[in-house]
Amino acid sequence: MAADHAPGAPDTAEMVLVHRLFLQEYTAAVALVRAVRAGDTARAAVVAGHLGALGQMLTEHHRAEDELLWPRLAADPALDAAVVARMEEQHEHIAAALARLHRALPQWAAGAEPDLTAQVAHACTVLLPALEEHLGDEERHILPLVPGRFTAAQWAQLSARGRAAVPPAHRLYMLAALGEAAGNKHRQEFLRRLPAPVRLLYRVAGRRLRRRTWHRLSTTPGHRRRAAA
Ligand SMILES: [Fe+2]
Secondary structure (H helix, E strand, O other), X not given: OOOOOOOOOOOOHHHHHHHHHHHXXXXXXXXXXXXXXXXXXXXXXXXXXXXXXXXXXXXXXXXXXXXXXXXXXXXXXXXXXXXXXXXXXXXHHHHHHHHHHHHHHHHHHHHOOHHHHHHHHHHHHHHHHHHHHHHHHHHHHHHHHOEOOEOHHHHHHHHHHHHHOOOHHHHHHHHHHHHHHHHHHHHHHHHHHOOHHHHHHHHHHHHHHHHHHHHXXXXXXHHHHHHHO
């Protein structure tokens, strides 16, 4: 991840952190989906809700880049035309993989049938390498061009769009997951970006928050009630 940005310069490291969050969560989702037992619709619905939230965030991440980033950079002489073409192709590939995944989610959540469980897990595994390649290209070829072509305020619009795309019911989970994606190395940098009340919440309860939100995602609601009884 890039080092802290200079004062007044666009904070591109924040986007790298968001990319890590997507890769971390789709990787974890493969095992989460596969662990859903046949007919366990309660758990399938929770995992499907999580994948729905991630998909909404990823779609908006790309839509905001299409609207705010590419019009400024696509024709930039510093950018190799072959890279632009490859990245456009990757965007389409990712959009198609996401669409396949999201088409399967409602039926999977309703029945938790093993065939559909395998289909949803497979859709996540297909999405991952495409996403990894695309986000890596973006970090290698696009983000280094941003300082000097975007002001901090212009770049901050992308972050604002990303934050607004997180469904309210998933905000605590995503905050905890983002802290994990930052790791110990980038934890301070991650904390500095948070509004003061959220930073305090994370400092006081970050680890507990991650345990609790992960537990909610990875166990069946009925089992949780029985365990709590
Ligand atoms: Fe991005």
